[in-house]
Amino acid sequence: MTHRDRFLSALACQPLERPPIWVMRQAGRYLPEYRALKARSSFLEMVKTPELATEVTLQPLRRFPGLDAAILFSDILVIPEALGQPYAFRDTGGIQMAYRLETRAQIDALAPASAIAERLAYVGDALRLIKKEVSSTGHTVLGFGGSPWTLATYMLEGGSSDDFARAKLLFYTDRAAFEALLEKLTAALAAYFRLQIEAGADAIQIFDSWGGILAGPDYEAASLRWIRQLVASLPPGFPVILYAKGTAPHLAVQAASGVRAISVDWTADLALVRAALPAQVALQGNLDPVLMTTTPEIVRAQAARLLESMRGRPGHVFNLGHGITPDAKIECMEALVDTVVTFR
Ligand code: CP3
Numbered sequence: 001m002t003h004r005d006r007f008l009s010a011l012a013c014q015p016l017e018r019p020p021i022w023v024m025r026q027a028g029r030y031l032p033e034y035r036a037l038k039a040r041s042s043f044l045e046m047v048k049t050p051e052l053a054t055e056v057t058l059q060p061l062r063r064f065p066g067l068d069a070a071i072l073f074s075d076i077l078v079i080p081e082a083l084g085q086p087y088a089f090r091d092t093g094g095i096q097m098a099y100r101l102e103t104r105a106q107i108d109a110l111a112p113a114s115a116i117a118e119r120l121a122y123v124g125d126a127l128r129l130i131k132k133e134v135s136s137t138g139h140t141v142l143g144f145g146g147s148p149w150t151l152a153t154y155m156l157e158g159g160s161s162d163d164f165a166r167a168k169l170l171f172y173t174d175r176a177a178f179e180a181l182l183e184k185l186t187a188a189l190a191a192y193f194r195l196q197i198e199a200g201a202d203a204i205q206i207f208d209s210w211g212g213i214l215a216g217p218d219y220e221a222a223s224l225r226w227i228r229q230l231v232a233s234l235p236p237g238f239p240v241i242l243y244a245k246g247t248a249p250h251l252a253v254q255a256a257s258g259v260r261a262i263s264v265d266w267t268a269d270l271a272l273v274r275a276a277l278p279a280q281v282a283l284q285g286n287l288d289p290v291l292m293t294t295t296p297e298i299v300r301a302q303a304a305r306l307l308e309s310m311r312g313r314p315g316h317v318f319n320l321g322h323g324i325t326p327d328a329k330i331e332c333m334e335a336l337v338d339t340v341v342t343f344r
Contacts, residue, residue, distance in 0.1 A: 002138030003068040004202060011203060011239045011260050011282045013315035019307070020068035021340040022142070023333070024205075024243070024263075025323030026060040027073050030292075030330070033059050043089065047074050050125040057130050061139055064333060066341040069140035072130065072196070074123060076146030076207055079188055080155050082119040083110040090159070100158030100166070104177045113187035117195055127199035143201030145192055147208035147244075148185040148230065149223035155181070164213050171222050178222075186226045190233040203239040205263065206230070212246020219250050224257060231258040241284055245322060255281040266321025271309040274316075282315035287336075289320045292328035296335035303339040 001009075007020040027034055034056060037046065046052040056073040077087045077095065086098040101107060111119070130141050154160070156167040170178045193204050211223045231240050242254055243263035251273060254262050261282035264273055270286050277283070291302050303318075310316045318340045324333075 004138050004140045007068045007140040007317070008202065008239065010315060010317050011241070013280055013282050015314045018340065018343040019310070019316040019318045020140075021318040021337060022067050022069035022071065022140070023060070023320055023324050023336075024071065026067075026071065027056045028324055028328075029326035030324060030328040030333075031059055031063065033063070043075075047078065048122050050122055050129050053122075053126040054129040054133060057126070057141075058133055061134070061137070063330075064337045065137070066337040067139070069142055069202075070130070070134070071142040071144060071205070072123070072127060072201070074126070074144070076144070076151060076209075077154060078120060078123065079116075079145065079151055079185065079192060082116055083184070083188060085110070085155055087154070087159075094160030095154055096159040097154060097157075101155045101181070104174070104180070107177055107181045107184070110181075110184055113184065113191045116188050116191040120192060120195060123192075124195050124199040127196060127201055131200035140202045141200065142203050142205055142241075143193065143196030143199075144205040144207060145189050145196075147206050147211065147223060148182045148189060148226035149214075150208050150210045151185050151189075152178075152181055153210045153213075164210065168214075171218065182226050186230050186233075189230050193230070193234055197235065197238060203241060203260075204234075205241040205243055206259075208242060208244035208247070211244040211250070216249055219247065220253070224250065224253060227259075228257045241282075241317075243284075251277060261315075261317065263317075263319065264321065269309075270306060270316075271313070274310065274313050279315070282317060284317040284319045286319065286321040289322050289325055289328070292320070292324055292332045292336070294329075294332065296329075296331050299332045299335045300339045303336055304343075307340065307343045 010020050053073045057070050061070050088096050090096045153164055153167040214222050239260040241261040241263050242259040245265045248268050255277045261284050263284035264286045266286050266288040291299055
């Protein structure tokens with residue numbers, strides 16, 4: 001069975017001998033070969049140069065060929081940039097947007113969704129190169145993007161934020177302007193995902209990384225509604241994975257949003273989530289990423305515990321509960337991949 005067949009079968013909730021495995025934001029700073037490339041080119045140069053983005057995307061597969069999927073090397077913030085709001089990294093860590101969206105006029109002045117195909121053509125070029133490279137190994141290639149709400153937080157806050165007060169302020173005080181922005185982001189993401197699908201992405205993951213900071217009763221109006229609209233705009237049946245952090249109270253409504261799979265953060269007990277959700281929705285997750293900084297023995301034990309808890313329950317894609325961190329140990333990743341691929 002090819003990596004891709006295993007991955008797509010798991011998303012379709014078909015029974016498998018063992019789950020497929022991949023790791024989110026796997027190109028991250030924990031790999032020496034990534035750091036070597038990064039010493040020569042900036043992050044944005046790598047993102048915008050299809051040959052370099054291809055190389056970074058494939059690095060984890062070369063080191064851990066047992067992984068079943070690779071995720072495109074890019075960033076969720078290429079969408080704000082394509083709409084006219086560039087970004088950079090703060091020296092102290094975190095994101096700095098070139099400016100903050102503060103007025104309705106600024107929202108209206110953002111580029112239309114029709115600009116996406118041309119401005120993000122480099123992403124399609126990278127995906128086509130990646131697909132060509134994995135044609136001999138049969139690996140799955142995942143595209144991705146941020147959720148409309150998560151992107152809106154960076155645009156309204158002007159970068160990373162501790163309290164998301166400005167994004168919430170617009171939601172509560174000027175709902176029409178908020179909806180104009182979210183409408184624009186949803187249309188841009190729809191065009192972006194179509195571009196990725198046409199370039200060969202096997203599935204797409206939506207990162208609703210900041211869905212969990214909303215007041216519970218506002219999750220629908222501020223975030224999930226736009227995700228549902230986005231998913232409905234894609235080719236019927238195309239597999240979409242929804243990752244959201246800190247949204248455990250909303251798992252049931254997420255499962256009914258039209259996505260094929262839900263990526264669950266590490267705070268939930270995955271077997272309990274499985275029991276609570278409809279059988280046709282696949283689950284992805286959910287080891288605590290911190291485990292990757294411990295020891296191979298601890299990783300093996302914790303991965304085995306998760307695998308056992310999901311035994312006999314189809315529709316599991318093994319993953320961490322969030323992205324792998326720069327201080328993750330390579331020997332822990334080796335132990336993780338080995339534990340999953342040898343599980344029977
Ligand atoms: O394999 C991969 O690398 C996948 C590509 C990927 C990146 N970012 C590359 C990246 C993906 C899927 C993302 C998603 C992303 N980007 C999210 C959603 C996932 C999540 O973390 O919840 C978010 C919120 C972003 C925005 C972003 N980009 C942040 C907050 C940061 C960290 C900034 C900091 O404090 O340094 C980034 C940078 C980033 N994106 C890196 C990578 C590999 C690190 C860049 C580096 O220094 O080399």
